[in-house]
Every structure is written in C-alpha cells, then in structure tokens.
Amino acid sequence: MYELPEIRGIVDRTAVIDTIVAFANAFDAKDWQKVRVYLTDEIDIDYSEFRNETPRQIVAEEYIKQRIEGLAGLRTLHVSTNHEVTINNNTAECQSAYQIYRLDPTRESGQNRLDTAGNYFHSLIQTDQHWLIAGIKQTVVIVSGNPKIHGSLRGTSQ
Numbered sequence: 001m002y003e004l005p006e007i008r009g010i011v012d013r014t015a016v017i018d019t020i021v022a023f024a025n026a027f028d029a030k031d032w033q034k035v036r037v038y039l040t041d042e043i044d045i046d047y048s049e050f051r052n053e054t055p056r057q058i059v060a061e062e063y064i065k066q067r068i069e070g071l072a073g074l075r076t077l078h079v080s081t082n083h084e085v086t087i088n089n090n091t092a093e094c095q096s097a098y099q100i101y102r103l104d105p106t107r108e109s110g111q112n113r114l115d116t117a118g119n120y121f122h123s124l125i126q127t128d129q130h131w132l133i134a135g136i137k138q139t140v141v142i143v144s145g146n147p148k149i150h151g152s153l154r155g156t157s158q
Contacts, residue, residue: 012126013085016092019131020122024078024098030071032064039063040125044135050116055137070151077101080120090126095119098138104149114149117142 019038026034039060046055082097102114123135 009087012087012092012131016085016087016094016122016124016131017083019124019133020083020094020096020120021080023133024080027067027071027078028076030068032068035064035067036060038133040132040134043133044123046137049118049140050138050143071102072151073104073106074149075103075105092124092126092131094122094124096122102145102149104146107146107149111146112149114145114147115142116140116144 023035023038026032026038042057042059043063044055044057045063047053048055077100079099079101080096082095084095086093096119097117098120099117100115104112106112118139118141121135121137121139122133124131125134126132
C-alpha cells in the first residue's frame with residue numbers, strides 16, 4: 001500500500017512533467033499567454049550551445065518576446081521525452097530529451113527546415129499547487145538543416 005508521501009511524490013512528478021509538456025505545446029500553438037502561465041517572473045536561461053548567448057537571468061516577458069521574434073513565420077513541433085524528475089519540497093529539477101522540428105513554409109524544400117535534438121534541464125518551483133519554470137538550460141546533440149530558419153541564428157555562421 002502506498003503512503004501519503006509516496007502518492008504526493010507521484011502527483012508532483014506528474015505535475016512537473018505536465019508543466020514541461022504543456023509549455024512545449026504552447027510554443028507550437030504560438031499561445032504566448034499560455035507560455036507565460038508556466039514561467040516565474042524571472043527565469044535563469046542557458047541556450048549557449050544553440051545561440052552562443054551568455055547564460056543569464058531574464059524577465060518572462062522579454063523571454064517570450066525573443067521567442068516570438070525567433071519563431072516568427074515558422075511551424076514548430078516540440079517533442080519532450082525521457083523525463084527524470086527530482087523533487088525537493090517545493091522545488092524540482094527535470095532533465096528531459098527533446099526534438100524540435102522547425103519548418104519555414106515560405107522556403108523551398110531542402111532549405112526550409114531546422115531540426116535540433118538534445119537535452120533540457122528545467123528548474124521549477126511550486127506555488128499555490130502549480131509548478132512554474134524558473135530555469136531552462138538547453139544542450140544540443142544534433143543540429144540539422146538551415147540555421148537561417150531560426151530568427152536568433154539569422155546572420156550567424158552556425
């Protein structure tokens with residue numbers, strides 16, 4: 001028989017994964033208000049392997065603005081799998097694997113995609129029984145396609 005703390009752990013683990021998957025789905029739907037629902041007011045971000053940006057803290061609204069600009073005109077599919085969740089009271093860490101497919105329907109075939117895969121490391125905090133993303137680190141294992149598809153990579157040598 002499961003004890004209450006074990007059940008609480010299962011519920012929290014599921015809620016953390018649901019938060020991360022819903023966050024990714026909101027990107028694909030370009031539902032930026034929904035993206036905001038899953039973020040703390042300030043987020044620690046590290047996209048240095050993909051964008052060559054210095055890891056930093058950013059306010060949620062600026063984070064969303066950058067994603068709107070970077071993904072403008074693109075169709076995307078974010079796939080999130082292999083979630084390993086560690087919970088410590090009201091904080092959580094989740095390592096997961098991802099694949100992101102990006103398609104620019106205005107470009108010719110062979111030049112219209114940028115696909116990446118790797119790992120995400122999300123830090124979350126629990127507030128009012130909801131889990132919010134407070135940190136995002138992306139590592140990159142695979143980059144395939146045209147980097148000019150992504151707004152933050154246009155004009156780079158990547």
